[in-house]
């Protein structure tokens with residue numbers, strides 16, 4: 001993260017199922033950026049039956065939020081590993097309290113957020129596609145049977161390992177997650193809108209699919225962060 005221009009310290013913000021994970025992994029694949037998703041992290045804790053995982057399992061499965069103090073423990077060590085790099089957080093912060101903790105953490109290191117991207121997709125569109133969603137749990141890679149299917153049915157493209165369905169990707173739990181989003185998470189947008197835009201820029205990108213949002217997202221990054229370099233082509 002040296003050379004020209006500003007360092008990318010970005011939140012991938014948006015409703016559940018908006019495509020945050022899909023867009024983050026596209027960015028990480030193409031550019032020299034690190035990212036992590038608290039949802040992926042929690043699903044790994046749950047799969048490994050760690051202490052955090054055992055307490056989180058039911059909350060995640062029913063569309064609630066893990067308490068802020070637990071999230072902080074999960075996230076802190078990860079945040080420190082991002083220092084001095086270009087990075088993206090996906091799924092954190094999700095409450096005003098988490099937002100405050102993140103601000104404090106970054107302020108203490110003099111590394112404020114530089115970009116908040118709100119991925120804006122209509123509720124009906126998201127609802128229509130979550131039942132088609134499958135994931136590769138260890139990597140967090142996301143597939144959609146209608147518009148982004150795996151090369152071999154039921155298997156991850158890169159590892160060949162089996163895909164799984166998230167227990168919270170059903171219409172009932174999705175309704176709860178969306179409610180939680182409106183009540184606890186969306187108020188963070190006005191917090192970021194109130195920041196000086198030369199320090200923390202807030203952008204909303206709308207579209208019906210990640211393919212529609214992707215070129216807009218690349219435009220924002222390329223114009224605001226000209227120092228971002230593309231990864232050397234290693235595969236494909």
Ligand code: ATP
Nearest residue numbers: 016017018020038039059060064065066091092094
């Ligand atoms: P998508 O991954 O499709 O964008 P999402 O944002 O609902 O949807 P994840 O980010 O994967 O899904 O999170 C899944 C679940 O993990 C949440 O519903 C919540 O229970 C828990 N979770 C994830 N991040 C947090 C957080 N920052 N605070 C509290 N709970 C969290």
Ligand code: MG
Nearest residue numbers: 020021037039
């Ligand atoms: Mg996600």
